[in-house]
Amino acid sequence: MPVRLHSCSVRLLFWFVLFSLGTVTQPVQAQKIEIDITKPGFQRIPIAIPDFKFQTAEQPQLAREMGELLSSDLDYSGLFLPLDPKGFLEDPQSMGLTAGEIRFPDWKRLGAEFLVRATYQVQGPALRMEARLFDVVGGRMVIGKVYEGETRNWRPMVHRLADEIIMAITGERGVFDTKIAYVQVQGKNKEIFVADFDGSNPVPVTRDQSIALSPAWSSDGAQLAYVSYKEGSAKVYASNLMTGGQRLVAGFPGINIAPAWRPGTNQLAITLSKGGNPDIYLVSASGELMQRLVQSWGINVSPAWSPDGRKLAYVSNEPGNPQIYVMDVSSGQKKRITFSGNYNTSPSWSPKGDWIAFSGMSGGRHNIFITRPEGGEVRQLTRGEGDNESPTWSPDGRMLAFSSTRQGGAALWVMLSNGTGIRRITRGGGQEMPDWSPRMGGR
Amino acid sequence: MRVWFDRSLRLILMVSLTVGLMACSKKKVPPQQGMGPGGFGAGDMGGMGSGGALGADDARWRELGLTTEAERQEFMNLSQRFENEDIYYDFDSYVLTEPAKKILDDKIQFLKRYPKVRVTVEGHCDERGTNEYNLALGERRANSAMQYLANSGMSTQNLNAVSYGEERSLSTGQDEASWARNRRAHFVLNN
Numbered sequence: 001m002p003v004r005l006h007s008c009s010v011r012l013l014f015w016f017v018l019f020s021l022g023t024v025t026q027p028v029q030a031q032k033i034e035i036d037i038t039k040p041g042f043q044r045i046p047i048a049i050p051d052f053k054f055q056t057a058e059q060p061q062l063a064r065e066m067g068e069l070l071s072s073d074l075d076y077s078g079l080f081l082p083l084d085p086k087g088f089l090e091d092p093q094s095m096g097l098t099a100g101e102i103r104f105p106d107w108k109r110l111g112a113e114f115l116v117r118a119t120y121q122v123q124g125p126a127l128r129m130e131a132r133l134f135d136v137v138g139g140r141m142v143i144g145k146v147y148e149g150e151t152r153n154w155r156p157m158v159h160r161l162a163d164e165i166i167m168a169i170t171g172e173r174g175v176f177d178t179k180i181a182y183v184q185v186q187g188k189n190k191e192i193f194v195a196d197f198d199g200s201n202p203v204p205v206t207r208d209q210s211i212a213l214s215p216a217w218s219s220d221g222a223q224l225a226y227v228s229y230k231e232g233s234a235k236v237y238a239s240n241l242m243t244g245g246q247r248l249v250a251g252f253p254g255i256n257i258a259p260a261w262r263p264g265t266n267q268l269a270i271t272l273s274k275g276g277n278p279d280i281y282l283v284s285a286s287g288e289l290m291q292r293l294v295q296s297w298g299i300n301v302s303p304a305w306s307p308d309g310r311k312l313a314y315v316s317n318e319p320g321n322p323q324i325y326v327m328d329v330s331s332g333q334k335k336r337i338t339f340s341g342n343y344n345t346s347p348s349w350s351p352k353g354d355w356i357a358f359s360g361m362s363g364g365r366h367n368i369f370i371t372r373p374e375g376g377e378v379r380q381l382t383r384g385e386g387d388n389e390s391p392t393w394s395p396d397g398r399m400l401a402f403s404s405t406r407q408g409g410a411a412l413w414v415m416l417s418n419g420t421g422i423r424r425i426t427r428g429g430g431q432e433m434p435d436w437s438p439r440m441g442g443r
Numbered sequence: 444m445r446v447w448f449d450r451s452l453r454l455i456l457m458v459s460l461t462v463g464l465m466a467c468s469k470k471k472v473p474p475q476q477g478m479g480p481g482g483f484g485a486g487d488m489g490g491m492g493s494g495g496a497l498g499a500d501d502a503r504w505r506e507l508g509l510t511t512e513a514e515r516q517e518f519m520n521l522s523q524r525f526e527n528e529d530i531y532y533d534f535d536s537y538v539l540t541e542p543a544k545k546i547l548d549d550k551i552q553f554l555k556r557y558p559k560v561r562v563t564v565e566g567h568c569d570e571r572g573t574n575e576y577n578l579a580l581g582e583r584r585a586n587s588a589m590q591y592l593a594n595s596g597m598s599t600q601n602l603n604a605v606s607y608g609e610e611r612s613l614s615t616g617q618d619e620a621s622w623a624r625n626r627r628a629h630f631v632l633n634n
Contacts, residue, residue, distance in 0.1 A: 190610070211607075211610045213574055213575075213578075213610070214574070214575060227578075229607075229610075232605070233605050233606075234578060234606065254582065254604075255578055255579065255582050255606055257575055257578045257579070258575045258578075271575070271579065273579070273582055278579040278582065278583075299576060299579040299580060299583065300579075301575045301576050301578070301579050302573070302575045302576065315573075315575075315576055317535075317576075321535060322535070322572075322573070322576050343535070343572070343573075345572075345573035345575070345576050346573055346575075359573065361571070364571065366573075389573065390573075432574070433574060
């Protein structure tokens with residue numbers, strides 16, 4: 001049986017040539033207000049995305065597929081409301097491409113605030129895509145971009161365009177080039193997989209036919225730490241996603257679990273029981289023990305770093321049952337931040353540092369909550385539908401991915417950070433413990 | 444349900460380097476790659492590869508110091524009980540209950556009688572908790588059982604603990620009876 005090399009299994013970067021079309025105007029000032037989708041009453045921005053216009057006879061089906069993917073991305077962001085193309089008046093294959101040719105009043109009447117007009121050329125393996133974002137109300141171009149790359153990489157190219165559109169409107173990139181790592185149950189085994197942000201293109205990272213758990217991205221997105229039983233007991237390994245190389249990080253006596261990379265460093269917080277008690281230690285990526293971070297008589301697991309790497313949220317059962325604590329690493333001072341219920345676990349610190357998501361059990365069911373890092377302002381985001389566990393933030397902080405049993409077996413779901421817009425992103429079931437990647441390529 | 448497998452199956456299993464773990468697979472534990480920590484290494488199984496099941500069996504009896512057929516038969520019977528009687532815990536607890544202590548007392552008798560056995564104590568949890576917390580809880584469960592043995596004067600030199608957290612459920616039912624069955628410490632003989 002042919003063995004596929006890991007090095008080809010996870011492709012994180014696609015290379016495009018990207019340049020701007022004509023003079024790029026500044027982002028629309030009127031629209032570039034702070035958009036907080038967690039505020040009640042936030043209205044999604046209506047946007048029209050006609051089919052892309054094909055300029056060569058090759059691959060005409062991409063006209064619709066690219067338009068649909070862009071719509072799906074912008075819908076997924078929770079910021080935009082893509083309008084149904086059935087209501088559009090013009091034939092997308094004859095309609096114009098530039099501001100001078102666009103009939104803005106027609107689009108305005110349809111309720112669109114923005115319009116994306118794009119065209120593409122396929123010449124064998126080469127794809128050139130040209131796209132413009134128009135402010136319908138102001139009747140002008142907001143951004144214009146040209147992408148050149150390989151035809152087979154049309155999906156990442158469209159994701160990149162979606163990112164640029166989000167950037168132009170909000171001043172912050174989207175998350176359409178990000179990935180989600182997770183555990184996939186395969187019979188009696190569990191393997192680590194990585195999929196696109198929307199659950200598409202799942203690719204295995206481990207093929208150990210063992211139990212693999214707790215995938216954790218390094219902050220540059222180049223490495224994935226995880227726990228595996230492939231050597232008989234729970235040890236922490238790291239996989240280099242570029243080379244496919246895997247190496248042991250922590251294999252001390254006892255359990256070696258729950259890795260979390262300290263942001264911007266090559267160090268991880270890991271729960272080790274080598275000292276008799278499951279405490280949280282700082283370990284270098286090469287396996288050197290640097291310091292014990294959290295110590296108590298109880299179980300101390302599931303470390304989650306603050307974005308600045310100065311604080312650590314974690315789970316301790318010091319009060320007699322598992323609760324979330326936050327520790328200041330330099331002073332060692334720790335503070336319990338959850339008080340409701342007797343089973344609060346899986347903390348995840350938001351990328352802006354303003355929230356900690358966790359899963360809390362009440363009435364025998366797990367649900368997703370968010371609270372402030374100093375405690376207080378607890379908001380319940382899921383309720384009444386199965387078990388909802390392992391929340392992880394998108395790198396822009398607008399969304400949370402989590403595992404849910406609301407449709408039978410565990411699958412990955414995504415919601416906006418106000419609990420709305422819940423959607424399932426993986427098929428077939430058996431997916432758990434998601435970890436959302438940082439933005440790729442340091443952009 | 445107790446799993447009773449006959450001697451011939453045992454002989455076949457002995458050929459495999461993954462004997463301990465395959466025995467667990469009878470109880471829904473898949474075969475593992477590699478060895479248990481501090482458990483049986485390739486060296487312990489020296490000469491067993493192509494030597495056939497009988498040779499492997501002989502080596503095992505020599506190691507255990509069991510010379511007569513009657514002794515061996517008795518060991519087989521007692522070891523099945525040793526491996527199949529799990530001890531159970533309350534939710535989110537690693538405190539030994541009175542019934543659990545009684546079962547451990549039985550295991551102490553077995554270990555005293557067969558001091559050369561090597562044992563893995565597996566700690567398990569039900570799947571209602573969180574995977575990572577349960578890995579730590581499962582280890583506490585295995586350790587609590589081992590500590591009880593140590594407190595009774597047993598040497599724990601031939602014992603090692605492995606936590607499987609909630610990753611190796613016996614019952615998949617969503618009811619208290621299934622969960623209770625999964626919250627266990629399970630003893631596996633490695634020789």
